[in-house]
Amino acid sequence: MSHSPSEENYLKSIYKLLEQGRNRVTTNELGRILHTKAPSVTDMIKKLHKKGYVEYTPYYGVSFTEKGRLRAKEIVRKHRLWETFLVETLQLPCETVHDIAEQLEHVHSEELIDALDRFLNHPETDPHGQFIPKK
Numbered sequence: 001m002s003h004s005p006s007e008e009n010y011l012k013s014i015y016k017l018l019e020q021g022r023n024r025v026t027t028n029e030l031g032r033i034l035h036t037k038a039p040s041v042t043d044m045i046k047k048l049h050k051k052g053y054v055e056y057t058p059y060y061g062v063s064f065t066e067k068g069r070l071r072a073k074e075i076v077r078k079h080r081l082w083e084t085f086l087v088e089t090l091q092l093p094c095e096t097v098h099d100i101a102e103q104l105e106h107v108h109s110e111e112l113i114d115a116l117d118r119f120l121n122h123p124e125t126d127p128h129g130q131f132i133p134k135k
C-alpha cells in the first residue's frame with residue numbers, strides 16, 4: 001500500500017497533538033496546523049478512517065486506531081532520527097533540519113531507518129529535546 005506525503009502529514013499531526021496527553025483532536029485544529037480548509041480535512045479524515053487508521057465522530061473529533069497510532073509513530077520516529085543525524089553527524093544548524101527531515105521522513109526503508117538508529121546509537125531524544133519513539 002502506498003502512503004502519500006499528505007496522508008502521512010495528517011497522521012503525524014494527529015500524533016503530535018495526541019502526544020501532549022489528549023485522546024482526540026478536532027478537524028478544526030488539524031485544519032489550522034496543516035493550513036487546510038475544513039472540507040478537505042474532513043475528506044482526508046474519512047479516507048484515513050476507511051483505511052483503518054482513525055476513529056472519527058463528526059463534531060467530536062479524531063482519534064487513532066492501534067494501526068494508525070503505530071503508522072504515525074513510525075513517521076515521527078523517522079523524522080526525529082533524521083533530525084538527530086543532520087545535527088549530530090552532518091552538523092547542520094538546528095533551525096534548518098526540520099524542513100529537511102520533513103522530506104526525508106517520507107523515504108520508506110525500514111532497513112535504512114534501523115541502520116540510522118544503530119549508527120546514532122539509539123538516541124532517546126532529537127536535537128529539539130523531543131522524545132524519539134522506539135520501534
Ligand SMILES: [Zn+2]
Nearest residue numbers: 079083098101
Ligand atoms: Zn522537526
